[in-house]
Amino acid sequence: MSQMTAVNDQGGFWSFLRSQLRPRGKILTPFNVISVPIILLGLGILVVRFTKGLGSVTNLSQEYPWGFWIGFDVVTGVAFAGGAYTITFAVYIMRMEKYHPIVRATVLNGLLAYVFYAGALALDLGRPWNIINPIIGNDFGFNSVLFLVSWHFLLYMLTELLEFSPVVAEWLGARRARRILSSLTLAAVIFGVTLSSLHQSGLGALYLMAKPKIHPLWYSEFIPIFFLVSSIFAGLSMIIFEGTISHRVFKDQIDPKKHGSFDDIVIGLAKGAAIAMFVYYFFRSLIFLHDKQWTLVRGGWGAWYLLEIIGLVLIPCFMYAYGVRHRHIGIIRVASILTLLGIVMNRLNISVIAYNWNAAVRYYPSWQEIVVTMMVVSAEIWVFRWIVFRMPVLREAHELPSEKQEKTVRPPVAASL
Amino acid sequence: MNRRDFLKVSGVAGMALTGTGARGSEGSSPSLEFYGVLVDTTRCIGCRACEKACATEHGFPVPDTANDAALEKPRKTSETAWTVVNRYDTTRGEVFVKTQCMHCWQPACTAACLTNAMHKTPEGPVIWRSSKCMGCRFCMVSCPFDMPKFEYHEWNPKIQKCNLCFDRLQEGKKPACVGACPTDALMFGMKRDLMEIARVRIYNHPERYTHKIYGEHEVGGTGWLYLSAVPFEELGFRTDLGTTPYPEYTRDFLYGVPLVLFGLPALLYGLNQMSGSDNED
Ligand code: SF4
Ligand code: SF4
Numbered sequence: 001m002s003q004m005t006a007v008n009d010q011g012g013f014w015s016f017l018r019s020q021l022r023p024r025g026k027i028l029t030p031f032n033v034i035s036v037p038i039i040l041l042g043l044g045i046l047v048v049r050f051t052k053g054l055g056s057v058t059n060l061s062q063e064y065p066w067g068f069w070i071g072f073d074v075v076t077g078v079a080f081a082g083g084a085y086t087i088t089f090a091v092y093i094m095r096m097e098k099y100h101p102i103v104r105a106t107v108l109n110g111l112l113a114y115v116f117y118a119g120a121l122a123l124d125l126g127r128p129w130n131i132i133n134p135i136i137g138n139d140f141g142f143n144s145v146l147f148l149v150s151w152h153f154l155l156y157m158l159t160e161l162l163e164f165s166p167v168v169a170e171w172l173g174a175r176r177a178r179r180i181l182s183s184l185t186l187a188a189v190i191f192g193v194t195l196s197s198l199h200q201s202g203l204g205a206l207y208l209m210a211k212p213k214i215h216p217l218w219y220s221e222f223i224p225i226f227f228l229v230s231s232i233f234a235g236l237s238m239i240i241f242e243g244t245i246s247h248r249v250f251k252d253q254i255d256p257k258k259h260g261s262f263d264d265i266v267i268g269l270a271k272g273a274a275i276a277m278f279v280y281y282f283f284r285s286l287i288f289l290h291d292k293q294w295t296l297v298r299g300g301w302g303a304w305y306l307l308e309i310i311g312l313v314l315i316p317c318f319m320y321a322y323g324v325r326h327r328h329i330g331i332i333r334v335a336s337i338l339t340l341l342g343i344v345m346n347r348l349n350i351s352v353i354a355y356n357w358n359a360a361v362r363y364y365p366s367w368q369e370i371v372v373t374m375m376v377v378s379a380e381i382w383v384f385r386w387i388v389f390r391m392p393v394l395r396e397a398h399e400l401p402s403e404k405q406e407k408t409v410r411p412p413v414a415a416s417l
Numbered sequence: 418m419n420r421r422d423f424l425k426v427s428g429v430a431g432m433a434l435t436g437t438g439a440r441g442s443e444g445s446s447p448s449l450e451f452y453g454v455l456v457d458t459t460r461c462i463g464c465r466a467c468e469k470a471c472a473t474e475h476g477f478p479v480p481d482t483a484n485d486a487a488l489e490k491p492r493k494t495s496e497t498a499w500t501v502v503n504r505y506d507t508t509r510g511e512v513f514v515k516t517q518c519m520h521c522w523q524p525a526c527t528a529a530c531l532t533n534a535m536h537k538t539p540e541g542p543v544i545w546r547s548s549k550c551m552g553c554r555f556c557m558v559s560c561p562f563d564m565p566k567f568e569y570h571e572w573n574p575k576i577q578k579c580n581l582c583f584d585r586l587q588e589g590k591k592p593a594c595v596g597a598c599p600t601d602a603l604m605f606g607m608k609r610d611l612m613e614i615a616r617v618r619i620y621n622h623p624e625r626y627t628h629k630i631y632g633e634h635e636v637g638g639t640g641w642l643y644l645s646a647v648p649f650e651e652l653g654f655r656t657d658l659g660t661t662p663y664p665e666y667t668r669d670f671l672y673g674v675p676l677v678l679f680g681l682p683a684l685l686y687g688l689n690q691m692s693g694s695d696n697e698d
Pocket of ligand 2: 526529530531532533534535545549550551552553554555556557576
């Protein structure tokens with residue numbers, strides 16, 4: 001890349017930035033080899049989508065106005081990002097110091113998830129240039145759930161940015177800014193948790209008016225509460241799952257002291273997830289019994305429902321409980337994967353699969369919709385990786401280098417292993 | 418006090434405290450006097466003059482009504498046909514039914530729309546305003562009759578659905594379809610008057626009609642009303658939509674929002690302070 005010439009640039013901040021833009025680590029990693037073509041292909045698809053219309057690349061139809069981009073990218077992606085508000089709640093509100101080491105990575109994940117997955121919403125808009133209308137008041141649709149959700153997405157992204165900003169300040173070596181920004185963290189967390197609980201449930205409330213369209217096994221007036229509770233264990237499971245991967249991939253970045261405590265953290269998270277899942281399972285069963293839905297469980301839809309609620313909620317819930325009791329990390333990891341699958345299934349059921357379940361022509365995503373989704377995920381990972389390699393996210397917060405110190409010199413992290 | 422009432426009360430309390438909150442559809446409670454159309458399916462001969470008039474009025478491809486092939490299978494309205502007439506073989510023979518947006522009294526589509534691009538006019542028509550719409554298609558997800566249609570093959574897509582010829586009404590004219598109907602199967606007027614007429618017809622000819630006016634109460638009442646000789650299920654109508662106005666389904670949630678928005682932070686701050694004193698012993 002062209003940054004190679006940047007070394008002799010004396011432009012202070014710019015030379016720092018350029019040095020930071022230079023790739024770190026190997027270029028030909030398997031992830032790069034796969035993700036670069038996906039991103040390029042995805043961009044090509046988006047060009048077609050914005051010139052020829054949504055129908056040219058998606059299988060959306062008049063019966064299925066919302067497909068994979070909304071059902072997976074936005075509705076599922078935001079549930080997965082629920083870890084950020086759960087962990088900041090634990091650490092900053094309940095002051096559970098044990099989880100402090102994972103706060104930064106989780107907040108970063110949450111922030112990026114919102115930027116990319118909620119941002120994917122814009123790809124799905126037919127008239128995206130009007131996206132500012134509900135913000136500038138042309139018009140405020142006060143009675144619209146989507147109005148609420150979109151405002152909360154926006155505000156939440158800002159609070160996440162505020163929560164993460166001390167890390168950026170540290171990276172830039174800006175002590176004063178860091179102090180000021182850190183002092184705002186508690187306020188940001190309180191606001192962030194509030195916004196999260198409203199828009200996580202709000203995503204469910206989007207489907208309340210789709211009552212005649214969603215299969216009765218999935219429709220309930222309590223969808224907002226289901227979405228809220230399940231976002232807690234979705235987020236926790238995502239942290240466990242992601243932590244497992246990032247501990248392998250970003251080994252150099254992690255303080256060895258943290259390695260040991262990570263197991264304790266995982267067990268704590270698993271305990272939290274198990275409790276949330278049990279509450280969720282109990283509540284959904286209660287609705288099931290109350291609405292006398294057992295006549296509906298016969299047949300294919302019933303089996304599909306049972307697979308979701310027993311196979312991918314109750315069973316991983318027990319696995320978590322078992323893993324916690326016997327300090328068995330392996331089983332907790334498997335449980336986290338099952339739980340995540342269960343969330344994908346639940347969100348897709350409500351938004352796509354059990355939506356217009358008796359439609360003559362069923363919707364399934366086109367390959368272009370899947371490629372664009374993979375593009376969004378890859379792009380998010382790229383940015384995540386870029387930040388983790390540069391900012392003090394996983395590694396211990398360092399004493400800030402003094403102002404005079406050459407900023408392009410990074411602390412020898414790998415050497416500390 | 419059940420849950421719903423509790424939420425209502427707390428919602429009101431929240432609004433009183435904050436001066437904000439969810440409002441009813443379009444501000445205050447919508448007027449009960451509004452225009453609509455009464456469709457008497459026993460009079461409809463399936464000539465599709467209404468389809469033709471609609472397409473001409475709104476600049477869509479004009480259907481070939483001389484050819485009955487279109488009636489073979491029930492069709493849906495589309496982004497280029499705001500209204501279609503379908504034929505059903507019923508227990509009392511062939512019946513034709515015109516379909517279009519129902520112009521609900523409290524529409525799901527306007528409650529869904531985050532920019533009020535979908536708008537219930539005080540006169541009754543539910544119209545779509547292009548300068549506001551961002552193309553999110555939440556109106557399509559929410560409409561119980563699946564009426565808003567989207568132009569999937571346009572770079573600058575529009576939402577298409579019947580607007581009850583809002584422009585013609587402004588000029589004091591009837592909707593184009595009503596004017597074109599040769600048998601008076603369509604009748605334009607105030608909903609209140611149309612209800613009277615419909616009831617009189619049923620009363621005068623109890624043997625000719627099934628004793629129900631579709632749209633009287635469905636989803637809270639619609640601007641378009643239907644009379645039929647056979648049960649409405651036989652004509653492809655959904656009779657399981659209930660009588661609750663659709664915006665009601667999200668109203669509890671929206672009422673709770675200000676409460677959470679102002680109550681939860683206080684609670685969280687309290688928790689934070691409590692957990693603090695615990696640790697600092
Ligand atoms: S039928 Fe659908 S599109 Fe028409 S007013 Fe009712 S909710 Fe809106
Ligand atoms: S597609 Fe347009 S009219 Fe429909 S809800 Fe979205 S912004 Fe409103």
